[in-house]
Amino acid sequence: MNNLTNACMDLIGEVRTKTPLIHNITNYVTVNDCANAVLAIGASPIMADDAAEVEEIVSISSALVINIGTLNQRTIESMIIAGKKANELHIPIVLDPVGAGASSLRNKATREILSQVKIDVLRGNLSEVSFVAGLSVSTKGVDTAEADLKNDAADIAKKVANKLSCVVGITGEVDTISDGVRVAKIANGNKLLAKVTGTGCMTSALVGSFCGATTDYYTAAVAGIAAMGISGELAFEKTGAVGTGSFHIGIIDALSNMNSTCFAERAKIDEN
């Protein structure tokens, strides 16, 4: 077992001990799953998106997760206000640029957030992260047009990590995480994860949960992404034959049972 896997295992214990409060400004499609994923992994969720209260809410939180899945003018403003306050207080921020590249509003909002807020972790699929990197990628909605870019995930993650001075997590068949120097690859997961809405959003919420329990955001990103991959495998083994409704519930079940032993047995994390 490598050092990174060990660090993730420790962090899985830490989050259950500390139960950090995680402020989510997120979309209304998957918000319930995100809250339940945060609770399942041992943290505590709070959802609040009005500009008049996000500064106060983020101030009592240990991490902020910004997800632009169903953004609108009102919530974009709240994201920026909350982000600035989090920066001021050195509270870590995870940004999930859902569907970046799919509309000018999403592109503009992503740029605005990144220009006014220093984020700590960027978590998206290859097309979303590539868009943020300024690479030309066609996007089919919120799903990935991975084709040509697949082999470049490590390069892109590294490049974006350096550009934004943050940790970048690109999720896909193999997940790639970089802090600009190190690159980790995670081979966990199951194809059925793409057949349930919100598995990406939940992954970002998990990363936020771990960020709330450490200052090592690289390990937090790896732990959060690996926890979802492992949960997808466990859920598939127990419910894959039944259908995607049961698989969806199985993901939350697996997250709620996640501990360092289970993590150690399953994690396929490589670092180079």
Next chain:
Amino acid sequence: MNNLTNACMDLIGEVRTKTPLIHNITNYVTVNDCANAVLAIGASPIMADDAAEVEEIVSISSALVINIGTLNQRTIESMIIAGKKANELHIPIVLDPVGAGASSLRNKATREILSQVKIDVLRGNLSEVSFVAGLSVSTKGVDTAEADLKNDAADIAKKVANKLSCVVGITGEVDTISDGVRVAKIANGNKLLAKVTGTGCMTSALVGSFCGATTDYYTAAVAGIAAMGISGELAFEKTGAVGTGSFHIGIIDALSNMNSTCFAERAKIDEN
């Protein structure tokens, strides 16, 4: 087996092959179920409701589903903007007039949408569709006051279909679908479907999913409505004795396993 059932079976294969992107402007009560139903049947969902992005989002989509379940001034505007763009690009539109008849806002919004947007399928219960037809019906919230109108479902469906030049799907104990000339009746379903919120919304999202894979919207409406009825039966057989929470999950499970064989064995579709 009749031709219509055969056409539905083909369409069930088509949607899994084409995985059309379905743009949903919908309510926050059942949006997660709608996204998961769209994924389960083999299409791909995107939820976006800000006026600044709906034109772009609908432009990359294969169908638009408008659901007024928790409408507000902001989203009504977005529905109309998206609808006009869809018309311009000949992208099919499904309208679900949730609770039409229950408030002036819903009535006015429905009228405004219908006056500015040409819809392709109207999917609702008898009281909602009757309201759209201009018939006087008392509505108890979002549920049906079916009493006297039950026997007239075929007449009403036909009448509204001709009035709006669209396909009309009225769901109830027996579902009635008409394109103004043909009338199909579907005898699938289970009473427990009324005990889970969102089964109507999911039905509209399924109809939208099928519309995204064909130009035959009549067959798409029949396939979507029958798929939900059959899934309700299958879910009831597996989970009906357990409770409505498990039944809810069972619906998504059944949708994710839906194929032409299962459809053929179960479908009770008559046309006259």
Next chain:
Amino acid sequence: MNNLTNACMDLIGEVRTKTPLIHNITNYVTVNDCANAVLAIGASPIMADDAAEVEEIVSISSALVINIGTLNQRTIESMIIAGKKANELHIPIVLDPVGAGASSLRNKATREILSQVKIDVLRGNLSEVSFVAGLSVSTKGVDTAEADLKNDAADIAKKVANKLSCVVGITGEVDTISDGVRVAKIANGNKLLAKVTGTGCMTSALVGSFCGATTDYYTAAVAGIAAMGISGELAFEKTGAVGTGSFHIGIIDALSNMNSTCFAERAKIDEN
């Protein structure tokens, strides 16, 4: 068995017979669960939050549930408009002051609602209700800082009930309900209820469902809170070992099977 338990049992039958329509202005995190909980216990939910329609919607409803979980300027206005209309028509109102104490916006909104609307039941945890009582309590997000106040729950419930002339339900390890004179304690429940988001919101929606079937709001509050506690126990017995995803579904299952027999066997309600 005491009289209060008997009255609750009768009410459980009543709600299934009357299927009252329950208007919910609530948060987008747990709204789906609230709607399904209302359906599971035998009532009928309607979610509507636009200022332009809430007066009409509440007018056809048998109870109004106001939940400030993800409040914003737009919905606060709607809550007050709906509340005033409900008062005018003598329709009972349940207020769930989610996170009161955690931000100025929530505090101000709670005060505004209470100053303009006469509520019938206040349902919250100890820190939320204490805030409403004007007691100084530190809040960690939407969760309770119960520590010192625990033994005072009965006093606080009674005090707030008298101050607001309403029924107060404080949920926690032991639940405390008071109408200002009587105080009931409920010892049902399971610790896993805190590991699923929305169990508090669902409890308020259940209380609203019972309020829609009686004029005895004290019994309605006890019945709603006990129904959730008992469902938590039943769900834990069937699914506790599996994980919190299955437990979540098990709660809805148990609510959908709730009847007076099951209630009688389980209820641990004391009154003094």
